[in-house]
Amino acid sequence: MQPFVDVSKHTSNRTVFRYLIPFGIIAFCVLAYFLSTQFDRVPPILKRGMQPSDFPQLIIGLIIILSVWLIFRDNDKTPKRMTKVVHLTMGLLVGFLIIADIDLFLGLGLFATMLTILWGERRAWAIILVGLFVPFSVFFLFDSIFEVRFPRGLLTNIWYG
Amino acid sequence: MINMDALLNGLFALADPYLLMLLFAATLGGVLVGALPGLNATTGVALLLPFTITMEPIPAIAILTAIYCAATFAGAITAILINTPGTSASATTCLDGYPLAQRGEAGRALGMAAVSSTIGGIISVVCLMAAAPLLARAAYNFAPPEYFALTVFGLSMLATIGDGSPVKNIISGAFGILVATVGIDLLTSVERFTFGLNELSEGIPFVPVMIGVFGISELLVQADNLHVERKQVVMKSIRLPNMNDYRKVWKTILRSSGIGTFIGILPAEGATVASMIGYNEAKRWSKTPEEFGHGSLEGIAGSEAANNSATGGAMVPTLALGIPGSPTAAVILAGLMVHGLRPGPTMFTDQADFAYAIFWSMLLVNILFFFIGLWGAKIFARVTFVPIQILWPIVFIFSIVGAYALEQSMMDVWIAVGSGILGFYMRRYGFSVVPMAIGLILGGMLETRLGQSMVMLDEKWWLMLNRPLSLFFFVLTILALFGPPVWDRIIKYRLKRKVAGK
Numbered sequence: 001m002q003p004f005v006d007v008s009k010h011t012s013n014r015t016v017f018r019y020l021i022p023f024g025i026i027a028f029c030v031l032a033y034f035l036s037t038q039f040d041r042v043p044p045i046l047k048r049g050m051q052p053s054d055f056p057q058l059i060i061g062l063i064i065i066l067s068v069w070l071i072f073r074d075n076d077k078t079p080k081r082m083t084k085v086v087h088l089t090m091g092l093l094v095g096f097l098i099i100a101d102i103d104l105f106l107g108l109g110l111f112a113t114m115l116t117i118l119w120g121e122r123r124a125w126a127i128i129l130v131g132l133f134v135p136f137s138v139f140f141l142f143d144s145i146f147e148v149r150f151p152r153g154l155l156t157n158i159w160y161g
Numbered sequence: 162m163i164n165m166d167a168l169l170n171g172l173f174a175l176a177d178p179y180l181l182m183l184l185f186a187a188t189l190g191g192v193l194v195g196a197l198p199g200l201n202a203t204t205g206v207a208l209l210l211p212f213t214i215t216m217e218p219i220p221a222i223a224i225l226t227a228i229y230c231a232a233t234f235a236g237a238i239t240a241i242l243i244n245t246p247g248t249s250a251s252a253t254t255c256l257d258g259y260p261l262a263q264r265g266e267a268g269r270a271l272g273m274a275a276v277s278s279t280i281g282g283i284i285s286v287v288c289l290m291a292a293a294p295l296l297a298r299a300a301y302n303f304a305p306p307e308y309f310a311l312t313v314f315g316l317s318m319l320a321t322i323g324d325g326s327p328v329k330n331i332i333s334g335a336f337g338i339l340v341a342t343v344g345i346d347l348l349t350s351v352e353r354f355t356f357g358l359n360e361l362s363e364g365i366p367f368v369p370v371m372i373g374v375f376g377i378s379e380l381l382v383q384a385d386n387l388h389v390e391r392k393q394v395v396m397k398s399i400r401l402p403n404m405n406d407y408r409k410v411w412k413t414i415l416r417s418s419g420i421g422t423f424i425g426i427l428p429a430e431g432a433t434v435a436s437m438i439g440y441n442e443a444k445r446w447s448k449t450p451e452e453f454g455h456g457s458l459e460g461i462a463g464s465e466a467a468n469n470s471a472t473g474g475a476m477v478p479t480l481a482l483g484i485p486g487s488p489t490a491a492v493i494l495a496g497l498m499v500h501g502l503r504p505g506p507t508m509f510t511d512q513a514d515f516a517y518a519i520f521w522s523m524l525l526v527n528i529l530f531f532f533i534g535l536w537g538a539k540i541f542a543r544v545t546f547v548p549i550q551i552l553w554p555i556v557f558i559f560s561i562v563g564a565y566a567l568e569q570s571m572m573d574v575w576i577a578v579g580s581g582i583l584g585f586y587m588r589r590y591g592f593s594v595v596p597m598a599i600g601l602i603l604g605g606m607l608e609t610r611l612g613q614s615m616v617m618l619d620e621k622w623w624l625m626l627n628r629p630l631s632l633f634f635f636v637l638t639i640l641a642l643f644g645p646p647v648w649d650r651i652i653k654y655r656l657k658r659k660v661a662g663k
Contacts, residue, residue, distance in 0.1 A: 032354075040351045049616040085387060096578070113554075
C-alpha cells in the first residue's frame, strides 16, 4: 500500500506559483511601460532613429508576450520550501544594508560573524577570523594598496580621523 | 591574416616578470576557485574583476582569462576525488573519474584530466589566434544593421543556456536588456528609469550586478546546502597515465578539442555544453563504450578536452565581435569595457598587441595549470573541505568591498545585494541569471545599433531584411529559437508513427 501523501497542498502551491510568477512579471512590465510613457520626447530633428521610449517599450512588449506564453506552457516544478536558514540569511543581508549605512565595515564584520554562527560554526578562532581578522585585513588591503576611500562611518572615522 | 608584429609584441609582453608572477598567482587562484565548493569560473572572474581596475589592461584581462582557464580545469579535481564537480562543466568527468578514484587510480584519472585539458586548451588557443583575426576581418565591413542582426542572433542563443526553459531564458535575457536601458539614453540624452537619482544617470553598472547574481545569489543557494557532506577518496600516489593510455585516447582528445572549440565559438554556449557533447561523442566513437560510467579514461579525456577547449573558443566571438561566447566570457567582456577597451573588429587593428598578449597568456596558463593542477592535486583536494560557514562569509566581504571599490559608491553595494537576492529567486523559479547578465552587457550595444540602423535605413526597419548578411543572421536567429522544438516534434512524430506501424 502506498503511504498517504497530502498532495492537495502541493498542487495548490504549484497552481499559485504557476500563475503568480508570469502575472507578477506582467504587472512589473505594465508599471515599466507606464514609466516609459513619461520619458521626454525629442523633436524630429534631434531624433536618432527612435524616440527614447521606443526601445524599452519594444523589450517590455516582448517580455509580456513571453510571460503570457509562460502562463500556458510552464512545466517547471515548484521548488521545495526554503529552509529557515535561507530566510534568516536573507534577513541578515537586509540587516547588513541597514548597518552599512552607519559603517560599512561594522556591517560587514557583524554580518560575517552572524552568518558563520547561523550556519553552525562554534569555534572561537573561526568566528574571530571571519568577523574581525578578514574585514580588518580587507579594509587595510584596499585602503593602502588599492587606494580605495571607504565611506566615513563609526569605525572608519577612527582611521580617517 | 595573422599580424606577425602584433603576434611577437604580444609574446614579448609576457617577458615582464610582474605579468608572469601575476599569471602564476592567477592560475593558482583559478585552480583554487575551481576546487572550492560553490565557486566556479564565472563567479571567480566576477569577484576578481574589481581588483583589476587599477591595473593596466594587459595584466588585468590576462589574469581574468587565467582564472577562467584554470578554474575550468580545476573542476575536474573535485569531480574525480570527491564526486562533486567543482564547476558544472566537469559534471561528466564525475561519471568516470570517481569510479577510477574509488579503485585507487585517482592519479591516473587526474593525470588524464590534466593532459586532456592542457591539450584541449592549447588547441583552442591556437584556433583562437587563427580564427579571431579572420572573424574580425570578416566583420570589419559590417554596417549597423548587420551588427544589430548579429547581436540579436547572439542573444537568441541564450535560449539554450543551461537546462531551464528556453522561454524563461529569453525573458531573463530581455529583462537584462531592459535593465541596460536605465540611465541617460546615449542617442538622445534623455533620462530613463532614473527616478531622479544621479547615481543611476550613467546606468546600472555591470560589475555590482555580476557580483550579485553570480556571487551573492550563490551564498543564498549555499545556505540551502549546509547539510551536504563531502567524502574524499584516498589517493595513495599520483601515477600518471602510461603510453598505452595515451595511445588509446589521443583521437578522443583531438575530437573533443575540435568539438569544444566549435561549441565555444557559438555565442553564449560554454564549457558545460561542450563537455556533454564531447563525452557523448567519445562514447559513440569508442571501441569499449561499455566502460563509460565505470571508470573509462576515454570518458575523462572526452569531457575534459572539450570543456577546456571551449574556453579558447568562447574568446573568439568575445574579442572579435564583442558577443560573449560563454557566461564567463560575458564577465570578461564586461571587464574589457570597464577598462575602456572596445571588443570587436577594431581590436585586431587598433589594439592588436593587447589581443595577442591575451592569447599568449592563455596559452601559458594552459601549460601552467598542468603542473600546478597535477602536482598540487592533493592539496587542492583538501581545499574542498574548507567549511562553507567560513568560506562564504569571507567571499561575501570580498564581494561587497569589490562592488564598492569600482565607483566608490554605496549605491553599488545596494545594487550588488539587490541583484543577489533577485538572482537567487530567479534561479529558484527556473530563470537562469546568465542570460540576464549577458542581456545587461549587450543591451546598450543592441539599442545603439538599432538606432543607427534606423537612421541609416530612413526609419524603415524592414529594409534590414533586404541586406543579405542581416537576413542570414535573422534566419539563424529563427533557427536557434524555433529549430530545437520543431526538430523535437518531428522526432516525436516519427517515433509515434514507427510505434504505430509496428
